[in-house]
Amino acid sequence: MSKTNNPDNSKIKDDTSQSQSNPNLVDMLLGQKTQKIVDSETMILETQKRIWGALKQGYEYSGITDESDKFLRKNVFSKFDMIVLYVDLVGSTTMTLELPEDKLAIIISSFAQEMASVINLHGGYVLKFVGDAVIGYFVASENPLLAADNAISCAKSMLTVIQKGINPILNQYDYPDLMVKIGADFGQSIVVRYGSNQDSAHVDLMGPAMNIASKIQSHAKPNQILIGHDVYSKLHPSSQSMFKQIIWKNNEWKFRSRLTGEIYKVYEYTG
Incomplete structure (x- = not known):
């Protein structure tokens, strides 16, 4: 695979000048909340270098700066509008039966951290890792339209990085x-x-969007992006045209809108 060993081809641009990329470029960017513009080729090349290194040489990620933890601790008991993004790995049970434990651990941990890097690079926060799932969120209190656009771009980039x-x-x-x-x-x-300890007690998010995003994800097919109507309604018409409302059969979706009481609409990304 020719692209794997060609690190000099990748560049990342943001609102400040950037130097040539290096093996830990995304590690350094993780957790930074400045707006970044990251092209797909850069993400692909950087991902390939890290995955190759992890499998072949035991490369370990330097870790995510826990900006989410800082944000949450600073805003305990505050309420925020946000878009919650659930990303769940498909087929991990089969992988558990087929792969050596050490390789399985490398693959799943690398997958989770690559998804976390994509969330960070699109202006979101990584809430937590739950087994083989990653939960991220995009604060939308000030600009819900931008948050919706960032979340959808993030989801599409995740599929690109994986595939x-x-x-x-x-x-x-x-x-x-x-x-x-x-x-x-x-x-x-x-x-x-x-808990009462401001520095060490566990912090988390609670709200309907957390639950519904999880339920929506559970109804998705492999490599499918599903969004609720409240996300869809905040997208630009040109982005809305890339989604199609799902017509549920056999009552497999029973959740109702928190505002209208009607069955909550869900849309699939069709590209």
């Missing part, structure tokens, strides 16, 4: 392709802290 960045490396080892299910919803969430 063109991660899977070609896994294929060289005869490992199965990774696939994901992605769901997103918009709503108000409250920051909660479980």
Whole structure:
């Protein structure tokens, strides 16, 4: 695979000048909340370098600066409009049965951290890793239209990174392709802290969007992006044209709108 060993081709641009990329470029960018413009080729090449290194040389990610934890602790018991993004790895049970434990751990942890990097690079926060799922959120209190656009761009970039960045490396080892299910919803969430210790007590988010985004994701097919109507309504018409409302059959979707009481509309990304 010719692109893997060609790091000098990748560049990342933002509102300040950037130097040539290096093996830990995304590691350094993770957690920075400045707006960045990242082209697909850059993300693919950087992903390939890290996945290749992880499988072949034991490359370890330097970790995500926990900006989400800082944000949540600063705003305990505050309420925010936000878009919640659930990304769940498909077929991990089968992988558990087929792959050596050490390789499985590398693949799943690398997948989670690559998805986290995409969230950060699109202006979102990484809430947590739950098994083989990643939960991110985009604060929308000030500009819900921008948050919706960033969340959708993030979801599409995740599929690109997996299909063109991660899977070609896994294929060289005869490992199965990774696939994901992605769901997103918009709503108000409250920051909660479980305990009185301001520095160490667990902090989290609670709200309808957290629950509905999870339910939406569970109904997605492999490599499918599903969004709730409250996200769809905040997209530009040109972006809305890339989505199609799902017509549910056999009552498999029973959740109702928090505003109208009618069955909550869900849309699939069709490109």
